[in-house]
Amino acid sequence: MINIVLFGKPGAGKGTQAEFLKEKYKLTHISTGDVFRFNLKNDTELGKQVRVYMDAGDLVPDELTTKMLIDEVNKHTDTNGVLFDGYPRTISQAVALDAFLSSIGSKVTATVALEADDEILIKRLLERGKTSGRIDDQDEDKIRNRYDEYNEKTAPLMQYYNDQGKFHAVNGIGSVQEITERLSAVIDNL
Numbered sequence: 001m002i003n004i005v006l007f008g009k010p011g012a013g014k015g016t017q018a019e020f021l022k023e024k025y026k027l028t029h030i031s032t033g034d035v036f037r038f039n040l041k042n043d044t045e046l047g048k049q050v051r052v053y054m055d056a057g058d059l060v061p062d063e064l065t066t067k068m069l070i071d072e073v074n075k076h077t078d079t080n081g082v083l084f085d086g087y088p089r090t091i092s093q094a095v096a097l098d099a100f101l102s103s104i105g106s107k108v109t110a111t112v113a114l115e116a117d118d119e120i121l122i123k124r125l126l127e128r129g130k131t132s133g134r135i136d137d138q139d140e141d142k143i144r145n146r147y148d149e150y151n152e153k154t155a156p157l158m159q160y161y162n163d164q165g166k167f168h169a170v171n172g173i174g175s176v177q178e179i180t181e182r183l184s185a186v187i188d189n190l
């Protein structure tokens with residue numbers, strides 16, 4: 001079982017690349033952002049709980065996110081491996097993921113990070129916000145708040161995975177296809 005954590009700042013292209021990587025490596029793709037948005041759209045109990053955080057560009061609390069993530073993984077027991085897109089985003093989530101995977105006799109194989117400058121990414125998100133209907137993409141202050149959340153809570157994960165020899169960064173600027181090739185080169189080498 002190969003478990004890949006796709007890592008990067010908001011708008012780095014995790015969701016875009018996941019669509020290609022899941023097909024190429026036959027992985028189960030779990031995007032925490034997509035699962036939350038599905039629940040928001042369907043106004044489920046979870047959707048009601050997470051709306052206030054997502055609309056503001058804040059991270060959803062760890063306990064809620066981790067419970068949801070584990071429920072999602074447990075739906076896919078018969079898999080080659082999982083492509084984690086948007087999880088973990090805090091050290092506490094990474095520790096919970098390690099503990100959960102270890103309990104099922106598995107582990108994170110590698111973390112691949114898409115790197116790009118904030119200003120380029122903010123432009124991408126504002127562009128997407130014109131058509132996506134995503135409230136968190138429509139207001140520059142909310143987008144900047146997501147970067148503050150990333151710098152404070154998510155960036156420390158780079159050291160966490162680097163200390164385990166599992167962190168691989170690739171340049172996230174270029175065409176979607178070029179970036180898929182860069183990510184594939186890392187995964188093929190694992």
Ligand code: B4P
Binds near residue numbers: 011089
């Ligand atoms: P996510 O859904 O994970 O969203 P994201 O960071 O905005 O997007 P991503 O990096 O996937 O970018 P994409 O490919 O779409 O999170 C949203 C929210 O959910 C969070 O703020 C938080 O509230 C909550 N949440 C999710 N996970 C959580 C967790 N673990 N803990 C707590 N809270 C959590 O690409 C962005 C744009 O760029 C698109 O328009 C795309 O077309 C464009 N693009 C992509 N690649 C490009 C390229 N190579 N060149 C030009 N444009 C490109």
